[in-house]
Each structure stands twice: as structure tokens, then as C-alpha cells.
Amino acid sequence: MEKVLLWMALIMVTSVGFCKGDQDFVAEGGYIKIKRSTFAVVIVFTVMLIALIIALMRYMSKKSKADETIDSTRSSQDNKVHGEVINRWSGLYKFSKGEIEKAINYANSKICLGSGSAGQVYQGVLPSGQLVAIKHIHKSAMSGSFMREVEGLSKVRHPNLVCLFGYCDDGGDQYLVYEYCANGNLAQNLLRSDSVLSWPARVKILRDCASVLRFLHTHPDGCIVHRDIKLTNILLTESMEPKLSDFGLAKMLQMEETKVFTDVRGTIGYMDPEYITHSKLTCASDIYSFGVVALQLLSGRKVIELDTVARDSLTKKARDVVSGKKPLDEFIDPRVRDEVNIEDFVLILKIAVLCVAHSSVGRPTIKDVFEEMDKALTNTDSKVGRAREEINPSNTIQYQYATGLNIV
Secondary structure (H helix, E strand, O other), X not given: OHHHHHHHHHHHHHHHOOOXXXXXXXXXXXXXXXXXXXXXXXXXXXXXXXXXXXXXXXXXXXXXXXXXXXXXXXXXXXXXXXXXXXXXXXXXXXXXXXHHXXXXXXXXXXXXXXXXXXXXXXXXXXXXXXXXXXXXXXXXXXXXXXXXXXXXXXXXXXXXXXOXXXXXXXXXXXXXXXXXXXXXXXXXXXXXXXXXXXXHHHHHHHHXXXXXXXXXXXXXXXXXXXXXXOHHHEEEOOXXXXXXXXXXXXXXXXXXXXXXXXXOOOOHHHOOHHHHXXXXXXXXXXXXXXXXXXXXXXXXXXXXXXXXXXXXXXXXXXXXXXXXXXXXXXXXXXXXXXOOOHHHHHHHHHHHHHHOOOOHHHOOOHHHHHHHHHHHHHHHHHHHHHHHHHOOOOOHHHHHHHHOOOOO
């Protein structure tokens, strides 16, 4: 634009050189005469006006660039305190370290929810008042790119997977921000002395866990193996909905299942013996772990972290019961014996024993496991429904019997 204006000025100034004497201009069919001095004044005025416009444009351009620099600097400084939304398609939020520290220290003290091989988990509160679980990742726990892990987690969503809200990668510290599950993990609920995890709740937890495993194992991008299914990695929401957590160990098998991985990772008491011995990771490895969890829920075995001795004892006893060598009553958790439906118990026990077969060849697929668990839940729900109908306050005699109250 500046060049165009300069060329116009140059043309007008040059034209002054051709003005000799008075100049004739045509105006409405006649002629008017303008003296050369008058014409020169007009030219000079025009040049000055164009120069003023050019100076003004340059000033505005410099001011705009300065404002952009200031805004950029402010934005950079703000990011130290405030994060930003990234990957809008995934809904992830990139937290700043300042936001993470403020969330964790909301009560002027840190509340540690637990710790594991990958890092420590703290309770946090976002500015909106929402409770979250914030995992501080150990630097040695990340094998590969942290961002690659985060992107992988953000692409996998299921109602029974703990939801990832965002992350922080700032100053060498790495955090993952998850939804908060108010009722802790499954191990804590199984060990509680003040309350008992009911039989219907146990069946539903197993069905929902089978559902999320079916989702992972049949994922469109390839079979996703969780690699660390255990009681402490199954969290429970306020409404007792199970959420599979610690998804950071997950491995996507985009190749044949015969692929051998050298980095054997997981919890020893729940790990597939084939995986431990041969480092061969397959979807059947998760099936084995799920079987161990199912046996723990059936028996009420009060062990948070199983070792190989405790695991072998548990699986052997289950096989003996299924084969008839030991009575069924020995394997039922005594705290729920009165509410257990034997038919459903046996159904789950048999599928769990198949899951913990030494060879992956003898284990059922996750589709088969889910179908059996879903069948057991349907049976349990229908029986609970019928029981509620039978114990109806409108029926005074039945109500008195059920509650032990004498109504006069």
C-alpha cells in the first residue's frame, strides 16, 4: 500500500515538470486556466497528505506488533498459573503446575489416596469445587514419551474406565488428573468391618468389569491389554459403579498375539503364569487376572496384594470345589452366605476357574466371560426383585416376619 501511494505522489510531482506557463483544463465543455503556482501548491499539499498517511500507517503497524508481543508475554506468564484446553476432540485439559499444586493443597495439607509403582495419588479440588484424583508420576515409571501415553489414554473412553480429565507436564514433573471415586477401591470395600459388600453388588461389579474388558479387547484399533487388573485397581463411585483404573500400564497389541514383550509389568499375584515365564502378553493375560479377582469376590479372601503362594492356594481350592473334591460351602464368603443364590455362584465359580487355567489355550474369551457374568447378574436382579415384592409393607404378616417388628 505504501508503495502505491509513493508511486502516485511521484507521478503527480513529475507532472509539475511538464507545466509550462498556464495549464488548460476542460471543465463542462469549456476551458478554465490554472496558474502553475496554484497547481504546484495542490501537488505539494497532496504529497504532504500522502506522507502523513504513510507515517500513520507505519505507527499503527508498529503499535499492533508491540501489542501482540505484550499479549504473548502475558499469555506465557499466565500459563505458569493457568492451563489451557488442548485436543478439544478429546476434552483433555493441560494443567499448569500452579493449578496442580493449588488443587492438591486445597486444605493446606495433602491427602494421599494411595501409591504404587507408577506414582502417588492425591486428592484434589478444582476451582469449580469438583473432587479429582491427581497422580504424580514417578520419573522412572514413564517408558517412552509422556505425551504419547496421555494421547493414548485420551482416546479410550468407557463408562467403567476411570475418566482422564487432563495432565500436567511442567518443570520435569508429570501429573495425570482423573475423576474421583468416592468409595475407594474394591479391596478396601471387601475388607471393611463396618459393612459388607452385598452379593448383588459383587455380581454387578464382575459384570461391569467384564464389560470394560470386552471393550478393550475388541477395540477397533487393536486388542488393548490392561496388564494390571486387581482389587486395588477397581475403584467404586459414590453409587458403587466400578471403574477400572491405572490404565497407564495398558498395551495395545497392533500385531499378532505371539509377539513377545521383554518388559514384564503388573502385580505378581494376579499375573498370567505364561506372561511371567515367557513374557508373552496376550488378551488372555487379562482373562487370568480377572479370574483371580472373581475368585476373591466369591470367597471374600482378605488379601489386598496376592503373592504367588496365596494365589495358587486360592485357585487350587476353587478347582477342588468345582471338581467335587471339596464342598461348595467352604468357598462361599460367610458374610454373604444367606443371600447367595447357589446357581449363580456356581456359574461364576466355573467361569472363574476356566479363566485361571495355566495355559491361555484353555481360557475363555472375554465375550464368553461377559455373557456368563451378564447371565448371572440378570438372574440375581430378578431374584432380588422378587424378594422385594414378597417383602412388601402392604402385606402386614410378611413385613413383620421380614423386619422382626410387631405391628399392633
